[in-house]
Amino acid sequence: MSLDLKNLIKKEYGFNVIDLDKFKGYENDNYFVKTDKDKLILKLYSDLSINSILKAENDFLLFLQKKDKKEYYPKPIPLKNGEYVKQLIHQGKKILIRMLSYLEGDFIAECKISNNIISSLGSFLANFNLLTRNWNNSDVKAREWEWKIECIELIKNRANYISDPFLRNRVIYFIQQYEENIVPLYDHLRKSIIHNDANHWNVIVEKDKINGLIDFGDISYSNLVNEVAIAMTYIAYNKEDVLYWTGILLESYNKVLPLKMKEVESLYYIIALRLCMSLSNSAFTKLNQPNNDYVSEGNENAWNLLDKWFLLGPIKVTNYYLKMTGFSIKKQMKEKKYIEKRQKYLSKILSLSYKSPIVMGQSAFQYMYDIYGNTFLDAYNNIPHVGHSHPIILEAAKKQMSKLNTNTRYLYSKINDYAEHLLSYFPSQLNKIFFVNSGSEASDLAIRMAKAHNGNNQIVVMEQGYHGHTQTGIEISDYKFNHSKGIGQSSHITKLPLLKKNTSSIIDSEIKKMSKFFNSNNLSPSAFISEIILGCAGQVPISNDYLKKIYSTIRSLGGLCIADEVQTGFGRIGTHFWAFESYDVLPDMVVIGKPMGNGHPMAALITTESIAQSFEQGVEFFSSFGGNPVSCSIGKAVLEIIEQEELMKRAFDVGNYYLKQLMGLKNQYNLIKEVRGSGLFIGVELVDVNQKPNSGIATLIKNQLRERNILIGTDGKYDNVLKTKPPLCFSKENVDEVIFRIEEAINEYN
Structure with missing residues (x-):
């Protein structure tokens, strides 16, 4: 090969080659050529369709040579025939060949980064863009390909080649966000021919100053701001303080070529999209070139930076960049004003979390962002089950909303498909679904159906249980009716004490008391309703033996057993999809809600054929919105995400790690009495x-x-139990942060 190429170079260029070394390339072959007079770069291309682009690239480099005499850029080397690109046959294959001058110096990637280098890069690129704005080429303008940021559909397609669904969906999130936030601004963003790839292996440094820019293969007619955004992306690689370093580059660029405010406001999502492009193109190319390790060399850095981008959030980053470019940051209304306005229109009975309430602006997966630019790690909200603003949920909702949304009095496939999918997670006896809109509504319906089935009125509930805010929901919720401001226990309610331990004598005593009450009063229970792990009680699991005996006794007395899985369902406990499965019991009805729609209002009651038939004898049941096509599309998307991202397994792994770390704190601090729960449904009792x-x-x-x-x-x-029930995308690193902060708070208290 080496001898063949040397002969080829001699034949086509007339150079005597002394040394020839191949170096890494993404798609074409590149060689360092040393002749008896000079150092050069030889490039070979197997894709003949890019001939016009290569010619345009050469024209661009010749334009730069003419406009800038400092030799910052490679110079095209003509063949013997005077052309700069030639098609020929080499080793039996048609190829394109061209040659460029070699620029001396070190790459940024090889240097110890300093403020001077980064500042120099910013001003260098700005001066470069002042030149590029004066050059036009129809082939470059017409070029649509995988490294052009504006080619969203192509990037979307290639994102599908990222094999890990958990990671792939993070990329899809940022693609969606770019479409939502940046594409509508295109008319306000200046256009130009740009280099499009000022990465740390394309920029040459000499004496702490940028002295060259190479590899013009990605030149593009694009939004001007993309030039500095791409450079900022690669400068942020391997940096802890990414805002500091990218801010230096941006400030320097802006001093030479001032950016518009909307261009600066676009940077967060452009940088994110560039990372997503890199990861998507790498996945696609790796599939076609499995032995080319070069295509995935920067992936670890890209994923790490994407994680940091989620952590920093769009508001904080944008505010910082606006400050670095001299723009004023929009003043936000203070929390106090938000509270005053809220209380003007809403009742004070609606509570707010925390001593200092938070004004939220955006969210992504396990993070929430307030309007002032602060990022909050969400270790609390179990409703965004698969993560805040999950892109697959958004896509499912938008797609169906654009087609049809109606009610269950019409026939449509979405409700059947979703019902079949959801029921596949239940025992075969539980085969009928009633769709509603909230857990409260589902609990209310469960009691109504139980009474219709057996004609009884008495309801058995668990101490500290909570099942909703409707009148019936409050009547069956000790957490509500037994509150100091509550309605008190109604005569048709029997309350059982919450027992955590499998102590036979105590369990048997309570079961006998319940049986005696019903038998002596010639009554029969209609139903027993309880969570398996009681959330409002402080994530308290019921004793396994106790629950089994309650179920068997209730049934022997003619009642039904209702499992409330509103908080514990959909894989949250890690070991099972539903908490009742971990107790080896089979309810007659199951109430589900909260995470079912990942924030979209959805709930359901699942029951048996016979109970459904009893209910059918009464007045028609109808829910205006329950089971509508949009809700069903969202619900099915939630199930698919849980499956594809293996979130139940993640709840198990991360949850066990969480429990272990919390137990470590318990062993150190006497104020922690108990750590309990399962998966990512955990309580820490303090004394x-x-x-x-x-x-x-x-x-x-x-x-x-x-x-x-x-x-x-x-x-x-x-109110002495810390409860944590985060989105299932929560990581072990997130756990470490929570543990560190809890211990910090305990030490300050002590």
Whole structure:
């Protein structure tokens, strides 16, 4: 090969080659050529369709040579025939050949980064773009390909080649966000021919100053701001303080070529999209070139930077870049004003979380962003089950909303498809679904159906249980009716104590009391309703033996058993999809909600054929919105994400790690009485020195974590339990951050 190429160079260029070395390339073959007189770069291309682009690239380089005499750019070397690109046959294959001059110096990637280098890069690119704005080429303008940021559909397609669904969906998120936030601004963004790839292996440094720019193969007619955004992307690689370094580059660029405000406001999403392009193109190319390791060399850096981009959030980054370019940041209304306006229109009975309420602006997966630019790690909200603003949910909703949304009095396939998919997660006996819009509505319906089935009125509930805000929901929720401001226990309600331990004598005693009550009063229960792990009680699991005996006794007395899976369902506990499965019991009805629509209002009741038939004898059941096509599309998307991203397994792995780390804290601090729960449904019970419930420290830790930008809650009979039930995309690194902050708060308290 080496001898063949040497002969080829001699024949086509007339050069005597002394040395020839191949170096890495993305799609074409590149060689360092040393002749008896000079150093050169030889490029061979197998894709003949890019001939016109190669000619345009050469024309561009010749234009730069003419306009800038400092030899910052490679110079095209003509063949013997005077052309700069030639098609020929080499080793039996048609190829394109061209040669460029070699630029001396070190790449940025090889240098110790300094403020001077980064600042020099910013001004260099700005001066370069002042030149490029004066050059036009129809072939470059017409070029649509995978490295042009504006080619969104192509990037979307290639994102599908990222094999890990969990990672792929993070890329899809940023593609969607770019479409939503930047594409509508295109008319306000200046256009220009740009280099389009000022990465750390294309920029040459000499004596702490930029002295050259190479590899013009990606030149593009694009939004001008993309030039500096791409350079900022690669400068941020391997940097802890990405805002600091990218800010230096941006500030320097802006001093020479001032950006418009909308261009600066676009940078967050352009940088994110460039990372997504790189990862998507790498995945696609790796599939076609499995032995080409070069195409995936920067992937680890790209994924790490994408993670940092989620952590920083769009508001903080944009505000910082506006500051670095001299623009004023839009003043936001203070929290106090938001509260005043809210209370003007809404009742004060609607509570706010935390001593200092948060004005939220955006969210992504396990992060929420307030309007002031602060990022909050969400270790609290279990409704965005698969993650805030998940792109697959958004796509499913938009797609169906643009086609049809109606009610169940019409026939449509979405409800059948979703019902079949959802029922596949239940035992075969539970085969009928009633779709509604909230867990409260589902609980209410469950009681109504139980009464219709057996004609009984008495309901058995669990101490500290919570099942909704409707009148029926409050009547069956000890957490509500037994509150100091509650309605009290109704005569048709029987309450069982919440037992956590499998103590036979105590369990048997409570079961006998319940049986005696019904038998002595000649009554029969209509139903028993309870969560398996009681959330409002402070993530308290019911004793396994206790629950089994309650179920068998209720049934022997003629009642039905209802499992409330509103908080624990859909794989949250890690070991099983539904918490009742972990107890080896089979409910007659299951109530589900909250995570079912990932924030979209959805809920359902699942029951048996016979109970459904009993209900059918009464007045028609109808829910205006329950089971509508949009909701069903969203619900099905949630199930598919759980499956594809293996989120139940993630809940198990991360949840076990979380519990282990919390147990480590318990072993160090006496104020932690108990750590309990399963998967990512966890409670930490706090006590004082006398082992009495300590709501004060629980509230203090909750609010202190809020000040450290971590969201958790408190609950339990005495409000002394820290509760954490994050989106299932939560990571072990997120756990470490929560643990660190909890321990920090405990130490400050002590």
